[in-house]
Amino acid sequence: MHVDGGVQVSQSTTTTGAGRVENEGPFTRFLRATEVDVRLLGMIVALVTIWIGFHVYGQVVNGRGAFLSARNLWNLSVQTASIGVMATGMVLVIVTRHIDLSVGSILGFCAMMMAIVQVWILPEYLGLGHPMIWIITVICGLLIGAAIGAFHGYLVAYLSIPAFIVTLGGLLVWRGAAFLLARGETISPVDSTFALLGGGPYGSIGAAGSWIVGILICIGVVALLITGRRQRNRYNFPLRPMWAEVFLGLVGCGVTLGFVMLVNSYPWPRGIVRQYAEANNIQTPINEIFISHGFAIPVLILMAVGIVMTFLTSRTRFGRYVFAIGGNPEAAELAGINTRWVTVKIFALMGLLCGLSAVIASARLNSATNNLGTLDELYVIAAAVIGGTSFAGGIGTIYGAILGAIVMQSLQTGMVLIGFDAAIQQMVVGGVLVVAVWIDTMYRRRAK
C-alpha cells in the first residue's frame, strides 16, 4: 500500500521537505508535495463509488437512475446538514477518547423546547410572526443544548463517570423528557421565518447569492494558500512546490464552483413558482420561469460550522488541548492543561451543536415531533469515524467528519431511492459503523 511507502519516505527524509528523494513513485511524490492525506483520497473514492453505484443500480434495476440528478444531490446536501453539524462536534468528543450517545435525544429535546417557545409561549407576548421569535427561539435552543452538554461533561470530568454511561443515560433521559414536555404531541407549524432555516425553495439563497458565496469561498481558498506560503517563506521553512499549490487551489475552487452550478441547476418546483408568480404579479408563463434553488440555508449553516470548527481545532488553544489530551491525557495534565475543564467545554460544544441541528431538523420538518433525531447518534458517530476520527484518541478532522456525514447520508438517501425498507437501512448503517471502525483499527496498526 502507498501508506507504508509514504511513511518510510518521510522518515528517511532528513533534508528539508522540498528535497527530492530517490526511487519514490510519482503518486507518493504527488501526495507528499500536496500534503493530501491518503485517507481523504480513500474517502472521496468511496463516496464517488457509492454515488455511481446507486445511480447505475437505479438505471439497471428500476430503469431510472435518479441518484445523480440535481434534485437528489440538492436534497442530499440539505439532509446532510443536521448530521454533519453534529459530526463536527463528535470529532472532538471521540478525539478525547469519549463518546456521546445522547446527541439524537438532545436534538429531540431541544427541538421540542424550541417548538414550545415559538408556538406556545412567544406568540402570546409578541404576536404571531413577530420577527424576534425565530431569533429568541434559536438562542434558547442553542443554550439548552449547551447546558445539557455541559452537564454531561461535568459528570464525566469531575465525577469520573464514563462518558459511555453518562450519555447512554442521557439518551433515555432526554428522549423521555422530550415526550413529557408535550405529552407526546407533535407541535406544528413552527414560526414561518424559523422554518426557512430548514431549507426548501424559500429557505435557499438563489442563483446570485450562491455565486457570491461560491466566489467568496474561492477567494478564501486562494488567500489561505497565499498567506500560508508567505508565512513559511518569511521564516525560511520548507515550501510546497508551486505546482502543488496551484493544483490545490484549482481543486478547491473547482469543487466549490461545481457545487454552485449544481445547486443552481435545480429549479423551484412548478407549484411554488406559480404561487410566487401570483404573489409578485409576474405575467410570464409558468413553464418559462426558471428560478434556481441555490444553496439551502442549512447547507450554509453546515459550511459555517465547518469553517468555525476547523478554525477552533487548528488555530486555538482549545483545539490544541483537545488533541493533546486525546494523544496522551496524562502528559496533557502534567503539561498544566486543565483537562477536566476542557472536557466540560467539549461536551458543552457538542450539546450546542445538537441544539443547532435541532433548529435545522425541526425547521425542515416544520414541526417538532417526539421522536425527532432518533438513531442520529449512530449516523453521527459513523460519520466521524468514516471521516478518520480514531477511537484510539488524538486523531480526527472536521472536514473528514463532514465528508463522512455525506457518505452516511448518501447511503441512506440511496437506499430510500432504490426502495430498501427501513429495516434493511438500519442493518446497513449498523454494519457500516462496525466496518468503519475495523478499517480504522487496521489502518492504525499498519501505519505504526
Added chain:
Amino acid sequence: MSQTEHETPLVELRDISIAFGGIKAVDHASVDLFPGEVVALLGHNGAGKSTLIKILSGAYKRDAGQIFINGEEVQIDNPRDAKKYGIETIYQTLAVADNVDAAANLYLGRELKTAWGTLDDIAMEAEARKVMGRLNPNFQRFKDPVSKLSGGQRQSVAIARAILFNARILIMDEPTAALGPQETEQVGDLIKQLKKEGIGIFLISHDIHDVFDLADRVSVMKNGQVVGHAKTSDVTKDEVLGMIIMGKCPPGAIPGPGALQTV
C-alpha cells in the same frame, strides 16, 4: 556562591508522605535544594524517588508534609501550581503528547498567540528550531508527530520543553535513560550550564555512576524513606552505594529516618 544564598533553600520538602493503597511510597521524606546546586536523588527502582518529585511537580497530592519555596510555604495541588513557582519537570515517562509535533509539545499549556488570540504556530516553530538546535543540532523533524521520533529525540523534546520557560527549579527524572553516550554527555554539559545560570536541579537516577560527578550533594532513598544526605566531596562512590544498597550511612553523611539504626 556566597554564603547568604545558602541560608534559605530554593526548595525544601519537609516530612512528605504519600501512600498508594497500603504501600507507603514516600514515608516522611525531607530533601532540600539551593540555587545553582545539583542534588542527585538516588535509590533503587521503587525507592520512591519519582513519587517524591511528582509531589513537588504537582502530579500527585501528598498525604502529609510541607513544601517551601524560598522559605515560604506553598500549596502545590496540580502541575499548573508548580509551573507558577518556576518548577519544570522532565518525567521519567517523558510525558509528551504523542500526536502533536515538537513545537506544539514545547509550548503545550503555554502557547504563543498572535494579536488575534489564535495560535502562533509559525513563531512557536521558529523558537522550537532555536532551542532544539542547541540541544540536538541534527534534529529536523519539526512536522512529524512526536510518536514518530526516536527515544533520544523524544527525550530532547522533553528536555527542551523544561528549559524553554526559564525554570528556577528543574527536576530531571532519569533524563538520560533513553540516550546514547554522546547525547548523555550533551545532557551533562547542559546541566553544568544551567547550574551556572543559578537554576537548582534535582537529578534523579537509580545509577550512581550517571550522576556522581555532576552532583554537589546526594540524597539517598530506600523503601520510601530518606537514608541520608551527603556532599559528594565528603563521601566516596562506594559509601553512597552502601547507602543505596544497605541503607548504611557513612560518617560523612547526615542520616535520615531510613538509615540503618545500629552499625
